[in-house]
Amino acid sequence: MEKIKKTIGIDMDGVLADIEQQFMDWYEKEFGVRVSREERLGVLEPEGFPDKTAIKRYVYTPGFFRTIPVMEGAVAAVTKLMEEYEVYIVSAAMEFPQCLQEKHEWLAEHFPFISWTNIIFCGDKSLIATDYLIDDHCKNLDFCKGKAIMFDASHNVNQHHHVRVKSWTDVLTLLEKENLIDA
């Protein structure tokens, strides 16, 4: 009998997509200033840059979500995870509706092996019942139905109530351990 795969929900921004890099790049392009990670530690993204209006403008700018660089190691790690798990992309895309199409195209470009059946664009993630959720925001992780895995980001460094992973290598290591325990 085929083993039923456990499910993993994976967030896009800050997890699959390196949105911090994109914010820094767009900010530098507009203001000529490179704002380092150290300056942004522990505050939500819009507060981490000298001009507090910049981030809120960028997320409503056409092309912003379409051109975010892929997080280091994400493609190889997701490919690997799909051998053992049913992987779902779970992205809060409804707040900025212009990003729906862009996020869909971004996934088709960088993760073409993920089926349309396994993509979820939502607002609130509390109804998404995956066994695991990998995300960078407590607003999602605190209310998820499965095990929460916090993907490290500048803004979340002071949140310590979830298991933290610092990279996609860490994700694989953690889930390999879980898999051995669950097996």
Next chain:
Amino acid sequence: MEKIKKTIGIDMDGVLADIEQQFMDWYEKEFGVRVSREERLGVLEPEGFPDKTAIKRYVYTPGFFRTIPVMEGAVAAVTKLMEEYEVYIVSAAMEFPQCLQEKHEWLAEHFPFISWTNIIFCGDKSLIATDYLIDDHCKNLDFCKGKAIMFDASHNVNQHHHVRVKSWTDVLTLLEKENLIDA
């Protein structure tokens, strides 16, 4: 203490949006033939029309999803349900990605009182953990985590393993009974 509201997931096509009407209208416009409900009973939508390619073309045509008429009674019923339940729109929008933006705009036009936090566009609905799911397709209802409520449609008349509602009035009547039982 505030009572925690039960959650209802509501499908769009065939439930909030009268997609049968839209199919019949578009078919008539193209072929000059009005295909009645009786001719389409018990078969999936593309099979219900003499030209079997028509429906598959329409769902990929820009504007199709944006202009579907609202199902009779849906706006008033959803407004009423929101007094007692936390209502989520749960639409399988990923199969036809051009519809993402159109469905979002359609909801903003006809159901502007539904928050972005309560909209879910997905492929497979089996991960969406609402207490109820109102849908017209067994492929969704058979695997949902909550109680399934089948919204009557030409294509589903021979499926009898879910509670069936024939209209939005029926939905309200059914859920009022449930509410009395649960209270």
